[in-house]
Amino acid sequence: MARDRVIMLADCQSFYASVEKAEHPEYAGRPLVVAGDPERRSGIILAACPIAKEYGVITAERLGDSLAKCPDLIIVQPRMALYIDISLMITHIYQSYTDLVESYSVDEQFLDVTGSLHLYGSAEELAALIQKRIQEETGIYTRFGIGPNKILAKMACDNYAKKNDSGIYTLASDKLATKLWTLPIAKMFMTGSRMTRHFNAMGLETIGQLAATPLEKLKTLMRRKLGRNSDINAELYWRIANGLDDSPVTPGTHETAPTTIGHMMTLPRDYESLEEIKVVLLELTELVCQRCRSKGYMGHVVSVACMGADYSKPSGFSRQMKMDDPTSVTNQVYRYAVQLLKRHWDGLPVRKVGVSLSQFAADDEYQLSLFEPNQEKWMALEKATDAIKRKYGDTSIVRAVSATKAGQAEDRARKIGGHYK
């Protein structure tokens, strides 16, 4: 029989804030947050250091609220490119202990150390060794959840390693009855407030109760509550509750071809006219097409999403349509995107716009179209502008509309994930 796997989930404590504290030794011992720009409506707390959290500052709250709780708060602008670099640095440290490392997010990574343990003793000893090394080399405190699979490693980290003194916790299969199944269902992986409400309404209060529910019965319960297509989710939650997961730690997981490429942005103010929305729609389409072209794809289905500005009256749409032929030419995709916008937009102010392309085909072969006699010319033009942007930066050549008040291209080029590089 194969040996039991030993999987770790390593999580960096208050990652962005910890990076900033390591970069600014003068802020040691003081409360610090990384927060977006309040004037551009990204003024929320992205990360708060443990000292700031003691004052009651919580992630994702508005900057103003945090300042009310802690007037001495040090506020740092995010530097996303730096955080990615540090995250990779940490990946390289993990890779010196095992080649099986998979990034799950910028601050969480899975390690399969099954084959390395004979060199280091127990899993806890190895975790402590890595934890110490990362603290010394980057100044960041990491927590390790350890288990026989990824699910248990993740839940060990979230529920125990983040809360105990050592920052290391092993959730073994034989400890599930006392350590996992007694927890309230809200503590389960993938269970947010909405799912917690649903499970509670089904009479399931603890992870153990969910685990003990026969799968067929859970499927019936969830179908009744959430519609006919709930069987897969039922099985998923049931497996999580029982700590069953055979997914491998997959280092090459990010190399798989994407099934959809999309960009979405929150606007700095609400856009009210069609003309203004069309400007960002074009800019987003350009970005999406540029990414497709860099990968050698043409998309066949375009989808456009808009979210209304008024939170109390949720409005907006997300619709898609199939284009006549696959393409990655901005102007062609844009034509369809505008059609979607005109057809489905209700005229109310908009705060968020997104465009995405899917159903890819390779762009080295394409159908000759009667309606696009200049396809070759268009593709050559796009290739030339892409080359200019690669060499001189994304803002070196932009469309004229980007220079209008509604244009966001310039600001967006300075950001990663909606926050400054």
Add this chain to the structure above:
Amino acid sequence: MRKKLEGNGLWESSRMMLPEHKAAINAYSESLRRRVRIELDEQEWEQVSRVVSESLLRRQPISVRLFHPVELLTVIGIVDRVDELKGRFMVDGEWFPIGDIEGAALEAE
């Protein structure tokens, strides 16, 4: 939907990865796969030139291993010409740089 229950699906569908982060990870793992040039010593060069002249003079098919940063590149065929001045040799009408040669052997008939 079904994919969530198979392979690595659960984690691929639930992760939060910035596209820039993904690109950086992929660029790094690609850099690890890049091959470095092999330096041939005198004896190996002698072996290569013997095989190449064998092919050139007696029309024997040979396989020549060439350097390529990411791929395993082998040219199989009969050497038509060798241009030592420009440092290149021709197989089936196509020129290849002599400097890229990492090894050569006679093809088994």
